[in-house]
Amino acid sequence: MSVLECRDLTKRFSSRTALDRLNLTLPAGRIVGLLGPNGSGKTTLIKIICGLLTADEGTVLVDGHAPGIEAKRRIAYLPDRPAMGEWMSPADLIAYFADFYPDFQAETAAEMITRLGVPFDGPVRALSKGNREKVQLSLVMSRRARLYLLDEPIGGVDPAARDFILRTIISNYNQNSTVLISTHLIADVENVLDDVVFIREGQILLHDSVDNLREQHGKSIDLLFREVFA
Amino acid sequence: MQWSIHDDRPIYLQLMEQISLAVVSGRYQPGERLPSVRELAASAGVNPNTMQRALLELEGMGLIRTQSTTGRFITDDAEAIGRIRSQLAEARLLDFLTAMQRLGCSPEQIRAMVHQALAPGQPPQLTP
Numbered sequence: 299m300s301v302l303e304c305r306d307l308t309k310r311f312s313s314r315t316a317l318d319r320l321n322l323t324l325p326a327g328r329i330v331g332l333l334g335p336n337g338s339g340k341t342t343l344i345k346i347i348c349g350l351l352t353a354d355e356g357t358v359l360v361d362g363h364a365p366g367i368e369a370k371r372r373i374a375y376l377p378d379r380p381a382m383g384e385w386m387s388p389a390d391l392i393a394y395f396a397d398f399y400p401d402f403q404a405e406t407a408a409e410m411i412t413r414l415g416v417p418f419d420g421p422v423r424a425l426s427k428g429n430r431e432k433v434q435l436s437l438v439m440s441r442r443a444r445l446y447l448l449d450e451p452i453g454g455v456d457p458a459a460r461d462f463i464l465r466t467i468i469s470n471y472n473q474n475s476t477v478l479i480s481t482h483l484i485a486d487v488e489n490v491l492d493d494v495v496f497i498r499e500g501q502i503l504l505h506d507s508v509d510n511l512r513e514q515h516g517k518s519i520d521l522l523f524r525e526v527f528a
Numbered sequence: 529m530q531w532s533i534h535d536d537r538p539i540y541l542q543l544m545e546q547i548s549l550a551v552v553s554g555r556y557q558p559g560e561r562l563p564s565v566r567e568l569a570a571s572a573g574v575n576p577n578t579m580q581r582a583l584l585e586l587e588g589m590g591l592i593r594t595q596s597t598t599g600r601f602i603t604d605d606a607e608a609i610g611r612i613r614s615q616l617a618e619a620r621l622l623d624f625l626t627a628m629q630r631l632g633c634s635p636e637q638i639r640a641m642v643h644q645a646l647a648p649g650q651p652p653q654l655t656p
Contacts, residue, residue: 327577328577329575329577461573464573465570465573468566468569468570468573468574468575468576469566469570489533489539489572489573489574489575490573490574490575491575492575492577492578508538508539508575508578509538509539509540509578509581510538512536512537512538512539513537513538516536516537517535517536518535518536520535521535
């Protein structure tokens with residue numbers, strides 16, 4: 299069974315159509331890049347999948363479940379901007395996540411946060427933007443979810459941390475789960491992706507494996523993206 | 529091991545080439561056990577499925593063998609390694625000849641230059 303199935307998804311915001319009869323199916327065991335320019339519908343799509351927005355038309359199934367508690371159990375979501383209790387320390391947040399999610403691996407999270415060099419005890423409020431992102435991503439990747447939805451996971455962190463985070467994503471997902479990463483930093487992520495999905499004006503323009511596309515076009519996904527969206 | 533992934537070609541082909549080079553150059557010894565797919569993928573910063581594909585192709589070429597319970601090993605078949613070495617060398621040779629032709633060198637000139645370069649005491653010297 300596919301981990302994610304979106305059929306004819308449409309979402310309008312007043313007069314603007316954000317998603318336009320979008321179809322997308324993702325099998326298990328893939329790391330997929332959701333790539334598109336600003337305003338193409340990436341965040342809207344992710345928010346509909348995780349149940350923060352409802353579609354006007356169409357259906358979403360995560361592991362066979364429509365948005366709701368069963369779907370949410372299976373989704374680990376990294377929002378486009380950090381959303382954590384600002385007064386909590388990373389240590390508090392780990393305890394909080396452990397309490398909330400049965401699939402949360404507290405030791406994994408603690409190890410990641412330590413390796414990323416983020417102080418463990420002070421409140422998140424006192425951390426830099428990059429360090430907050432690192433904490434949030436560590437928490438999300440420490441769940442044993444079926445579908446990881448990462449909305450711009452590496453936007454605010456330095457290149458060394460970016461490498462560490464990507465390696466963490468590679469080594470933390472398993473063959474039963476799928477990772478959907480939305481980003482515009484294509485060159486940084488393309489080596490870790492199985493597949494890419496190009497999204498434009500709320501529709502899927504292309505969905506193929508990175509190696510197929512490189513073979514067909516003789517260029518990196520980054521260059522292909524610049525051509526397609528020029 | 530050091531990996532470098534370039535823009536122009538499929539990633540699995542580049543991984544295959546770099547692992548082959550590591551075997552031919554002795555960085556991986558015949559019969560040596562390879563790290564797990566996941567470890568190799570993390571060290572190269574690539575997707576595990578891509579690394580898996582590269583390893584499967586190398587297995588098809590006889591450079592790697594899989595023992596179902598204990599993992600993947602470099603072949604200890606010296607002939608297979610020799611074959612891969614010739615293939616890699618031929619590809620380099622072809623690149624070299626193409627580049628020389630583009631520079632406008634005739635086959636005779638190329639032959640003479642290679643001959644001279646390989647002669648003892650003549651610059652440019654090959655590093656031993």
